[in-house]
Amino acid sequence: MYVVIGGGAAGCAAAFVLQRAGRDVTVLEATADIGGRTRTVWRDGFGVEVGAIYMLNSYERALALLESAGAADSLEAWSPLAGLWDGRALHPMRYDYIPSFFTLPMLSVTDKLRLMWRALQAVVSPAPEPFETDSLAAFDRGEDMESWARRRLGDTLFECFVRPLIEPSFGTDCRDLSVPYLQGIMKRAHRAKFFLPSGGMGELCAALTRDVKVELQTEVETVDAGADKVEVTTSAGEVLTAEGVVVATDSTSTASILASSLDGDSRRTLTSAPYTSMAHVNLRWDEDPWPDNRFEMLLPVGPGPRPLLGTIVKTSQTSRLIPHGSRMTDSYFSSEATRSLSDEELISIALQHVADICGRDVPDPVAEVFSMDRALAVSPPGHYRAMKRVRDSLPPRIGIAGDYLAHLGVETAVVSGERAAQRLLTACGNPSW
Ligand SMILES: Cc1cc2nc3c(=O)[nH]c(=O)nc-3n(C[C@H](O)[C@H](O)[C@H](O)COP(=O)(O)OP(=O)(O)OC[C@H]3O[C@@H](n4cnc5c(N)ncnc54)[C@H](O)[C@@H]3O)c2cc1C
Structure with a gap:
C-alpha cells in the first residue's frame, strides 16, 4: 500500500499518478474535505473559492491530469476584462492580450x-x-x-x-x-490564456481522487522510514505500514511529520519557509447592483504597497458559480492588512473599493471573510535551491510535495505531486512506469 498525506492539489496529483500506475493508494486528509486551498464552498447557491480561482494554459501537467481523469470538459476559457484603478479612473485591459x-x-x-x-x-x-x-x-x-x-x-x-x-x-x-x-x-x-473549472476549483481534487480511497479527518502525526517499509502514525494512534509515502502538507507540518528522517538543515529550511497570510472578503448580492458593469478584475495601480491587492468580480453572465441576476466580488488583502485589521475593517475597505469603482449607493451585500495563516508560499532569492536540497536528502521511499517546494500555484503543487509519486515508483522498483 502507498499512503499520501494531505488532500490538496499536490497530494491528489500524487495519488492519481500512483493509482494510475496500478498501486493501492490511500489519501489521509486532516480536515473534513478534500481540496485544501482549491476548495469551493457553497453559500445559498453561490460557489465561493476558498483559495485558487483560475488556471493558465501553462498549467500543462494539471490540464493533462484533468484530461486523463476525464474532466477536461469542465474547463472554460476565461478572458477577464481587468480594470486598472488609478484612484480616479478605471483603465480597461486584458492580461491575456x-x-x-x-x-x-x-x-x-x-x-x-x-x-x-x-x-x-x-x-x-x-x-x-x-x-x-x-x-x-x-x-x-x-x-x-x-x-x-x-x-x-x-x-x-x-x-x-x-x-x-x-x-x-x-x-x-x-x-x-x-x-x-x-x-x-x-x-x-x-x-497566456486563463481557464476556470465551470463547477469551481474544487473540481480538480474531486476528479483526481474519484477512484482513490480517501480518509477524511485523519491527521498524521509521524512518518518513520525503515529499509523496505514506512510506518505512518495518525494522531488517533493508528499505525499503517506502507511501501512508500508522499507527504503533501504545508512545509511546517512536513517538518514535524518527517522529524525522524530530516537532518537539522532540512528541518530548519522547512520550518522557516515563508508563507503570506491572506484574508479575502466575499461580497454577495442576490440582485446585481451594476448589471451593466462588465469588469471581472479590479486592480489598484500606482505606488504600493497597499492593503487591498485586487478584486475578482463574478456575475451570472461570466460564471456558473453565480445564481441568475446576481453578483459576487472577492477582494484579496495583503499579509499586513490580514494580520492588523479586524473582519469589520476588511469588509468596509472591500465594500468601499467596489463602490468607488462600480458605483455609489450600494445595497448591503452578504459579507464573509475567509482567512488563512499559511495562504501563499513565498519564494525569496535562494528558496528554490534550499528546497531542492531538502527534497533530495530524503530516504527513497519518502517523497514530499506541495507548492512551497517552488512557489504558490496549482500547477506547482501538481508538478511536485507528480514528481514525488514518480520518485516512489522508481524507488519501489516499479516496472511499468
Ligand atoms: C486566496 C488564494 C488564492 C489563490 N489563487 C490561486 C489561483 O488563482 N491560481 C493558482 O494556481 N493558485 C492559487 N492559489 C495557490 C494554490 O491554491 C496553492 O498553491 C495550491 O492549492 C497548494 O496546494 P498544496 O496541495 O500544495 O497545499 P494545500 O492545498 O494546502 O494542501 C495541503 C493539505 O494537507 C492537509 N494536511 C495538513 N497537515 C496534515 C496532516 N498532519 N495530516 C493530514 N493532512 C494534513 C491540509 O488539510 C490540506 O488539505 C491561491 C491560494 C490562496 C490561498
Whole structure:
C-alpha cells in the first residue's frame, strides 16, 4: 500500500499518478474535505473559492491530469476584462492580450517601446520552466523581483504591469520574491490564456481522487522510514505500514511529520519557509447592483504597497458559480492588512473599493471573510535551491510535495505531486512506469 498525506492539489496529483500506475493508494486528509486551498464552498447557491480561482494554459501537467481523469470538459476559457484603478479612473485591459497594455494612458511612448522590446527579448531568451524547482533554482541569481523589474522595465511599467499582476497573486511585495518565476512567465506571456473549472476549483481534487480511497479527518502525526517499509502514525494512534509515502502538507507540518528522517538543515529550511497570510472578503448580492458593469478584475495601480491587492468580480453572465441576476466580488488583502485589521475593517475597505469603482449607493451585500495563516508560499532569492536540497536528502521511499517546494500555484503543487509519486515508483522498483 502507498499512503499520501494531505488532500490538496499536490497530494491528489500524487495519488492519481500512483493509482494510475496500478498501486493501492490511500489519501489521509486532516480536515473534513478534500481540496485544501482549491476548495469551493457553497453559500445559498453561490460557489465561493476558498483559495485558487483560475488556471493558465501553462498549467500543462494539471490540464493533462484533468484530461486523463476525464474532466477536461469542465474547463472554460476565461478572458477577464481587468480594470486598472488609478484612484480616479478605471483603465480597461486584458492580461491575456498584451496589445491592450499599449492603450493605457499612464504609459509613455518610451514605456510602450520598452515593453515591446522586453517582451520580444523574453521570448527569445533562455528562461526557467516556471513550475519546476530544479529549473527555477538554476536561474536564481539572488536578485529580488522588484529591483530586477524596475531595472529592466522602468518604474512606470513596474507599477502598471508587474506589480498589479504579481502582488495580488502572490499576496506579497515583489521585493520579497525571486526573479525566475517572472522570467518563466514573461517568456510565455504572449500566449497566456486563463481557464476556470465551470463547477469551481474544487473540481480538480474531486476528479483526481474519484477512484482513490480517501480518509477524511485523519491527521498524521509521524512518518518513520525503515529499509523496505514506512510506518505512518495518525494522531488517533493508528499505525499503517506502507511501501512508500508522499507527504503533501504545508512545509511546517512536513517538518514535524518527517522529524525522524530530516537532518537539522532540512528541518530548519522547512520550518522557516515563508508563507503570506491572506484574508479575502466575499461580497454577495442576490440582485446585481451594476448589471451593466462588465469588469471581472479590479486592480489598484500606482505606488504600493497597499492593503487591498485586487478584486475578482463574478456575475451570472461570466460564471456558473453565480445564481441568475446576481453578483459576487472577492477582494484579496495583503499579509499586513490580514494580520492588523479586524473582519469589520476588511469588509468596509472591500465594500468601499467596489463602490468607488462600480458605483455609489450600494445595497448591503452578504459579507464573509475567509482567512488563512499559511495562504501563499513565498519564494525569496535562494528558496528554490534550499528546497531542492531538502527534497533530495530524503530516504527513497519518502517523497514530499506541495507548492512551497517552488512557489504558490496549482500547477506547482501538481508538478511536485507528480514528481514525488514518480520518485516512489522508481524507488519501489516499479516496472511499468
Ligand atoms: C486566496 C488564494 C488564492 C489563490 N489563487 C490561486 C489561483 O488563482 N491560481 C493558482 O494556481 N493558485 C492559487 N492559489 C495557490 C494554490 O491554491 C496553492 O498553491 C495550491 O492549492 C497548494 O496546494 P498544496 O496541495 O500544495 O497545499 P494545500 O492545498 O494546502 O494542501 C495541503 C493539505 O494537507 C492537509 N494536511 C495538513 N497537515 C496534515 C496532516 N498532519 N495530516 C493530514 N493532512 C494534513 C491540509 O488539510 C490540506 O488539505 C491561491 C491560494 C490562496 C490561498
